[in-house]
Amino acid sequence: xxxxxxxxxxxxxxxxxxxxxxxxxxxxxxxxxxxxxxxxxxxxxxxxxxxxxxxxxxxxxxxxxxxxxxxxxxxxxxxxxxxxxxxxxxxxxxxxxxxxxxxxxxxxxxxxxxxxxxxxxxxxxxxxxxxxxxxxxxxxxxxxxxxxxxx
Numbered sequence: 001x002x003x004x005x006x007x008x009x010x011x012x013x014x015x016x017x018x019x020x021x022x023x024x025x026x027x028x029x030x031x032x033x034x035x036x037x038x039x040x041x042x043x044x045x046x047x048x049x050x051x052x053x054x055x056x057x058x059x060x061x062x063x064x065x066x067x068x069x070x071x072x073x074x075x076x077x078x079x080x081x082x083x084x085x086x087x088x089x090x091x092x093x094x095x096x097x098x099x100x101x102x103x104x105x106x107x108x109x110x111x112x113x114x115x116x117x118x119x120x121x122x123x124x125x126x127x128x129x130x131x132x133x134x135x136x137x138x139x140x141x142x143x144x145x146x147x148x149x150x151x
Contacts, residue, residue, distance in 0.1 A: 054109070062086050062106040073102065084116045 061068075066075035066087070073089040080087055087104040103124055105117055113121070123129070 058108050058111065061108050065104075065106045073104070078104070084114075084120050 062082075063080055065071055066073065066078040071078075073091065074094060077091060077093045078087045078089045085103045086106045087102075089100075089102040089104055090098045091100040091102060092098045103120070105113070105121075107113070
């Protein structure tokens with residue numbers, strides 16, 4: 001009988017230790033989170049907002065570039081691509097006689113050319129540019145007679 005009582009007391013004691021540990025973990029995590037929010041969050045939020053505004057402002061101005069002063073090409077001949085280059089300009093497209101294709105990268109502020117943009121520039125300057133046509137296989141575009149009978 002004494003052995004059973006000892007075992008029950010030990011089990012209750014272990015459960016109490018486990019519950020105390022679990023409560024301590026939760027309280028510690030809650031305090032740490034509150035401290036993080038109070039001390040770190042305002043500065044991080046401010047930095048994130050400033051960076052986000054800069055990125056959004058840059059993206060906005062990139063897309064408006066053809067309509068801004070000193071843009072050398074007609075807005076109607078510029079096509080926004082975004083990545084890895086901002087615009088492809090098809091000079092002469094309005095007259096239905098394209099005589100030049102120009103790759104245009106728009107930068108604002110202190111923005112630097114990325115490694116991918118540099119490699120694209122180098123590729124274009126070395127005239128490693130070509131035309132290719134892709135034809136969709138006819139079996140994908142034509143209806144089969146069996147498909148027509150279902151209509």
